[in-house]
Amino acid sequence: MHVARMTDERLGELYTGTLGLVVEHGYEKLTMDQIAEATRSSKATLYRQWGGKSGLVVEALACGIDSTPEPPDTGSLRGDLLAMVDQGDTESRQYDADLIAAIMHAVRHDAELAEAVRSKILDPARADIRAVVDRAVQRGEVAADCPGLEFVDYVFIAPIVLHHLLEGDEPSGDFLRRYVEGALLPALGIRPN
Amino acid sequence: MHVARMTDERLGELYTGTLGLVVEHGYEKLTMDQIAEATRSSKATLYRQWGGKSGLVVEALACGIDSTPEPPDTGSLRGDLLAMVDQGDTESRQYDADLIAAIMHAVRHDAELAEAVRSKILDPARADIRAVVDRAVQRGEVAADCPGLEFVDYVFIAPIVLHHLLEGDEPSGDFLRRYVEGALLPALGIRPN
Numbered sequence: 001m002h003v004a005r006m007t008d009e010r011l012g013e014l015y016t017g018t019l020g021l022v023v024e025h026g027y028e029k030l031t032m033d034q035i036a037e038a039t040r041s042s043k044a045t046l047y048r049q050w051g052g053k054s055g056l057v058v059e060a061l062a063c064g065i066d067s068t069p070e071p072p073d074t075g076s077l078r079g080d081l082l083a084m085v086d087q088g089d090t091e092s093r094q095y096d097a098d099l100i101a102a103i104m105h106a107v108r109h110d111a112e113l114a115e116a117v118r119s120k121i122l123d124p125a126r127a128d129i130r131a132v133v134d135r136a137v138q139r140g141e142v143a144a145d146c147p148g149l150e151f152v153d154y155v156f157i158a159p160i161v162l163h164h165l166l167e168g169d170e171p172s173g174d175f176l177r178r179y180v181e182g183a184l185l186p187a188l189g190i191r192p193n
Numbered sequence: 194m195h196v197a198r199m200t201d202e203r204l205g206e207l208y209t210g211t212l213g214l215v216v217e218h219g220y221e222k223l224t225m226d227q228i229a230e231a232t233r234s235s236k237a238t239l240y241r242q243w244g245g246k247s248g249l250v251v252e253a254l255a256c257g258i259d260s261t262p263e264p265p266d267t268g269s270l271r272g273d274l275l276a277m278v279d280q281g282d283t284e285s286r287q288y289d290a291d292l293i294a295a296i297m298h299a300v301r302h303d304a305e306l307a308e309a310v311r312s313k314i315l316d317p318a319r320a321d322i323r324a325v326v327d328r329a330v331q332r333g334e335v336a337a338d339c340p341g342l343e344f345v346d347y348v349f350i351a352p353i354v355l356h357h358l359l360e361g362d363e364p365s366g367d368f369l370r371r372y373v374e375g376a377l378l379p380a381l382g383i384r385p386n
Binding site: 025098101107108114118151162178189 | 293295304315
């Protein structure tokens with residue numbers, strides 16, 4: 001989509017502001033009026049350039065800086081998974097979990113939005129876990145026909161998305177490390193330490 | 194809360210209608226006007242009796258008929274877990290997943306609503322999986338100190354809540370059965386068949 005007369009900096013500000021409002025208000029309740037006001041934009045401009053809220057949020061997601069570092073390579077699956085927990089900080093996990101919660105209902109009814117959430121938030125996390133697990137298969141740590149391989153991304157993502165729903169707060173690093181030992185590694189056929 | 198001059202039938206209709214609207218519109222976007230109109234109620238009555246949307250939805254959740262059958266007792270953990278998959282139908286799983294998606298953002302900001310969602314939707318599912326797993330521990334199928342015990346509800350709930358987000362549709366019974374074999378049983382130290 002052609003975005004006229006906005007500097008990259010201004011555009012980045014607008015996208016970041018928009019995603020912050022999604023997290024704050026929830027995607028479906030958020031209005032273009034609120035976005036225009038909070039980002040000091042003209043509503044007419046927003047509609048002209050992005051067509052509406054869905055188009056704007058899709059672009060905001062698509063243009064988000066992918067700050068995820070390379071998946072770790074410590075030489076063992078346990079080491080890699082624990083390093084992934086330590087790499088992420090509670091704040092960025094909370095942001096992802098907030099954003100997913102804010103948009104989870106809307107993506108059931110908006111295929112383009114669903115695709116944007118998948119390709120920018122979920123697929124990078126799934127690719128990281130897959131990369132780490134693929135190396136474990138190559139090393140022979142995990143059997144190539146291990147049935148858990150099909151489900152490793154569900155087990156990996158579950159505590160990040162579900163902890164707040166189940167417990168009322170974000171998972172601590174300690175919880176996630178115990179989860180790696182107690183749920184994720186065993187699901188791949190590796191016994192707890 | 195005192196609910197004056199409504200028959201139980203009318204009240205049930207109102208609560209069911211309200212939850213249906215939550216699923217349709219998402220909790221946060223849904224307005225009391227929409228609820229009043231769709232359930233043919235007076236908005237003044239709704240406000241007087243429930244105080245607002247949160248109070249109404251909390252009561253609607255609390256008064257929901259708990260139709261979950263007793264957790265199965267087939268004599269083995271694998272049998273019980275597969276029976277749980279077969280007990281549930283895709284439609285009721287979709288309803289639960291829809292409702293959780295519709296309310297997931299709101300519960301981060303409304304403790305009373307969070308408590309209602311936990312006690313009526315999540316806790317019964319968690320209690321069922323715990324009952325089944327506790328019996329497996331008593332039978333010696335699962336070690337009493339198995340680290341996966343702490344996380345079994347996360348692994349159990351994950352595909353129901355996350356499948357639509359990750360794949361764009363509800364999980365099939367076949368997927369869930371493979372998940373039991375490939376993720377849930379191994380997380381409890383039981384090797385895939």
